[in-house]
Amino acid sequence: MHFLRHNPLAALGALILLAVLLAVTIGPVFTVSPIAIDMQAALRPPSLAHPFGTDFFGRDVLARVLHGGQATLTIGIGVVALAFLAGTTFGLIAGFAGGWPDLVMMRVVDALLSFPSLVLAIALAAALGPSLTNAMLAVAVALAPQFARLARAQALSISVLPYVEAAVAAGSTPGAIIRRHVLPNGIGPLLVQASLAVGSAILQTAGLGFLGLGAQPPAPEWGADVAANLQYLRETPWPALAPGLAILATVIGFNLIGDALGDWFDPRRRSE
Template sequence: MTAVKWTAGAPAAAWSTAWRRLRRNTGAVVGLALLLLLLLCALLGPLLGDGAATQDLAARLSGPSAAHLLGTDQLGRDVLTRVLSGARISLGLGMGVMLASLVSGTLVGLIAGLLGGWWDEAIMRVTDIFLAFPSLILAMAISAALGPNLTNVMIAVALVSWPAYARLVRAQVLALREREFVEAARALGGTPGRIALRHLLPNTLTPLLVQGSFDVGSAILTAAGLGFIGFGAQPPTPEWGAMVSETRNYITQAPLASSAPAIAILLTVLAFNLIGDGLRDVFDPRQQR
């Protein structure tokens, strides 16, 4: 067998190649452009101060004007200001949920794959229980039990998102733990923890990166759904799902008040899905031939 010599610059070269492939993917470029626009909106939101909560009942349900580019809602609040402020909330919530579920799911998957036996069986049966429930229904139940607010929404959505990472990492560990480089590390006296961190975990980063990019959009959509039905952010928090819920009864009088946050949700989820599709194409060996 010919030994493979790894150089110090090999990981950097691999990521550089992946970045070049990603830039040639039209969908990923569009997704990145949308994401940059959304990040800019999130940065602009705090600069507006309390504008998202400022009421002007004399101008309620007004159409677009120089003073209010997207009109006002039922309480006379500027729709554009609230949408921009909501970008920070929704993006922060989506990223927070993704990171929490990724870390917890990865840890569970590593333990199950490394230990095997009845540990693996017990952990996977618990994972199956979480997967047996529709994610939105389970998130509703958890949010209702904890109380409706942004922090509890993040906890609820993270609790229904971790099983996907656990199963993904477990599958990768089961495929890799009998490979030659793992056996060599074990023969040299490597502890299970060291083998997991130095040899197994780095080889799961690619599928985790792809899964995480999809799950940010999914988390934002789930949180918006919870906000719409009253289990998420509470008024006057300018969360997009709650904004759609508050203004849905006035859609004929001020259509932008409800359609603007809905379009913001659509564009955000689309951006992360396009990025996820691009990453999957970049790291798919069949696309690299």
């Protein structure tokens, strides 16, 4: 609460995310099936029966946004958890070990970072095949190098501090030193990166869905629904705008919290 009181943008981001989470968690209980087809109600404008209108197949757009939000948010958070675990572990080991292991491991990371993350995710998803699980793995691999680089930088700066050298002199194992000293003292920037990466993961997952490499019809997913309804944008914009605005609001919420966390963990900015 202290953090939110002194960071109005973080409070705004938290309110946005709270509204989105409540909507996608509770909302589906009160809506119709997102895959129920009613061709006689196709492309109807917003009304009391269909607050966000209907798409080309007569499916309720609100129901698809709410159900699709469950998949998109679960994947976004799951992707960041996988990328955080793999990338942080890889980077901490490389930074603490130093020498040729660090050199070899970072060249692998540099090779992955040489590709834009979305391009790398598209290539991996295309190679693995179109599915939501493969899209999740592809985005996780694309985001993991960012955590690896940041974790390595933290390990390099912390491993030369006196209390780490004292732990080495006392006979602590490298694994214990990383768990007890390096990771706890370098977790701040990694958490900031994680909060920003959730928005990026949601955006990339939606992008893969938009290209047909993520969720497959008729499953609701924000990116896939934008792509499916884009051709009707001029005449009936609501089927494409609703999931697009949901993506926008969610990504803005995570980015606002990430920016505020960056200021919070920066002693120079926090003291201003």
